[in-house]
Amino acid sequence: MVTIDLKELTKRFGEVVACDHIDLHIKDGELFTLLGPSGCGKTTILRCVAGFYTPEEGQVFFGETDMTRVPPNNRNTGMVFQNYAIWPHMKVFDNVAFGLKIRKIPKNEIRKKVLSILELVRLGGMETRTPFQLSGGQQQRVALARALVIEPRVLLFDEPLSNLDAKLRVEMRHEIKRIQKEFGITTIYVTHDQEEALSISDRIAVMELGHIRQVDSPKDIYEEPQNLFVADFIGSCTFLQGTISSANGKKITLKTSWGLQLHGRTTRKDLTFSKGDEAFAAIRPEDFRVREPKAHFNKLSSTIESLVFTGRYYQVYADVGGTHPVKAELAADAEIKVTDKRDLFVSYKDVIILKAEGDPFADRIRSLLEGKAEAD
């Protein structure tokens, strides 16, 4: 099919820079996700690729062809919209056949293609329904069929599952992935839902404020966050602020202002850590334990501040010193009560140490820890 390249892509809306000099290479047949909070510029990039926006600077390439100023109707992309955009004045069949009619494909062939694609998205026999007779999930499938049937070079998804209920969302996620792999179409998928992004994508670009903060496979995004924003956005890390007290080889030690020593590792192989550097330790709630592991662990003495039973685990806020409690998910079989004094354990490999210097998100974490901004 085709690769997609974005070169120095910049789109402004008045004073606001929606995406700022974005460089991206999307491989042939890949399902590539743009992930980030609302307003980070992910939809802007998607719409530049679809042709609905013309960037102020930079270019969009499909393969070797510069598409930057090609109108959307000549790009041969198939887009699935957030609100599905199923035309209410047309039956399911006519909705799906629309793109084929424009391509002047013979009638009997249109019929064959539409019926077979409807079969593929499991809407067989529904071609005479009107959109009002369809559920949200079915409308979603019509939108997908309509985009697929024209055999586009590129598939574009703009938060396609955000209007579905939780169960249907998981189901459609698998469906989209299955069909995308079956067709092998290069795909850009926009979402703010990290679980969705991690489960569906071949690669993910995490975005913030018009910039791409990290591009990696889902596993690397999750396990090797390269900066504070990604660490914060993926999973809900607790951050502990301190200074580097020693750094030898892979093992880095951070000392907090109240004297807590944390051993950990860094995901930034490119940076050297030296004593006295300001840094943050990021720990995921699921990495805390109440039972002592075999070796290579940190021990944090804590007081349990609050406790919520969620079924699989206790969600716990525990005071380990400092201004903010740590968030931990502890095994549901542990005996825990509020005000208990418990030792929490976390392995060295689960403490990710990231430098404050040079990280645009450091100020935000600092003010979170100082209680100036509300924690989420």
Added chain:
Amino acid sequence: MASILSKEGFKLRFSGFTNRTRDWILSGRKFFHFEYYKELLYQFRSQMGVFSSIQLIAVILVFIFFMILPLLAVIGSAFTVNGVFSLVWFRIIFTDPRFWPVNGCTGIPIQIIGDYLYIRGVDCGAIINSIYVGLSTTLISTLIGVTLAFFMARYDFHGKSILRILILVPILSTPFVSAIAIQKIFGEFGMLNLLFYDILRILPFRVIFEGLAAVILVQSLHFFSLVYLSTYAAFLAIDPSLEEQGENMGAKGFGLFRKITLPLALPGIEAGAILTFILSVEDLGTLIVFESDPIVRRTITYQVYSLIFAPTGTINPIAPALSVILLLIAMIGFLLIRRYMSLRHYAMMSKGGTWNPRLNKPKWWQYITIYGFIGVVLFFALLTPLGILLLAFSTEWGTTVIPVNFPTVINFFQVFTDPLVLQSIFNSLFYSTVAIILIVLLATGAAYIVARKNLPGIGGLDLLVTIPIALPGIVIAMGYFLFFVRIPLFASSILNPLITAMPLLILAFTIRKFPFTVRSTFAGLQQTNVEYEEAAENLGASRARVFAGIVIPLVAVSVLSGAMMSFVYCMSEVSVSLVLGGVNPDQAPLTWKMADILYQVAAGSHHAAVLGLLLMIIQIIIITIVNVVLKSRTESMVGL
């Protein structure tokens, strides 16, 4: 925020001002770069398909030639003498007691003589007279309309569905004859005085409306329905949770209404009120009915009308200057509407689509208030169509409650034996139909471009296509005479109204009734998700195909209801019809013929009432379709 009066505050303001000025000047530099125009051309070509471009160019051309240039001709004549700039016409106007109260106002507004109570209004010269008639009509219409809308939108009571239909009756626009009906019913020995003074003896006086007070009465009984519609829509558009939140915090009853409901509905109320002001000031039909009273003749609209002598195209030199003053008054109103229209959407900010409006069951005393108020309003409002009916089916209505020989159908035979009457009905239907076709072709494009395209100058286009609502018809008519008769290029063409009135009548209808369709279409587009169009474009549809295959079907109902209202208002258009229709009676529209019958025929008012009845029936059919079948919106009804 620092006060502007403090030193810092002033500095803050001033630096903001200078910064903005600097930015503006800097942004002005771009106009000197070739790149800017290249980019502009690209923007235009990437957004506008062939069809939209043709529509845009056609809209601009039509509005330039049939609105802007004629208006400029009026303004030009107003400020020049023999081609040289001069304010002499204005000096004449402002020193003439007919136009300006150089010697103060005269007349006794309310007077009791014996058992007669005269309600007249004072005479302050044409300019002030027009303004105070407009303001009084607006005030009365707003008080009635808002109260009515509040009752209808917030209370649930028996018979509401039938009352809701009856309240729409006054919106029927029957120029001349509604004024005649009221003149008869409120007359010295009219139905009301006979009933309430002579028979029932409730009134201590015989009440007589004269002069401008009579004009205000006629207009208020018609225009309150506009304010009502606009306000009713605004009340219904308020998210109930906003009021519930207010209640939740302890507000209730009138306090809740004053602090929450009224401010949220205010943009809608103000839009309706200002529109009423504009329409009242430019209303000509009522003035003509009451023209035997010299004070009624001393209004700007009437003066401008009487200073144009259509058959030869002669225009008194002070008429353009008077027109400019009339234009200015209407334009101030229009700019106020525009200001409030931008505020209008905030009542609907919270999302969630359809909700159940809040309906209260009234308490017993509220029942009495509601029925009492609606009863009185409806009684007076329904007098107009009743009067027209009585007039149409009688030949003499002097000093009895019901006309002496009611009912008789003789008028119908007499009216329709006049071939010019049939001709005028045909003319009006023909002109209106052609105008509507033009309006639909152009207004859909204009609304689509304003709603969807992001190009420099879109705000100007929006202004251009909505401004006709504020242009007094008589000013446009004068502009046509000044522009198309005097410019040699047009003087020998079919656009010269002295040669043939038809093309200009059609174009005048097109321009004047354009806003109803454009606003309705625009509202429809705003409620249609852009993603529908993007999805089609994404699948390879050209812009023309997106427009024809997706946009038009999705907003068809809005276009249609707007177009039908445009048609209704074309059929009852007065000012341009009267001026241009006089040139050639063969080509005159229905409203011109109605005025002609009033002047020429002995039983004129009864014959005109027959034609008024015909107009009413056409309008009832169309409004019923718009309301019931198309479930239409207020935008098309009031053109805002």
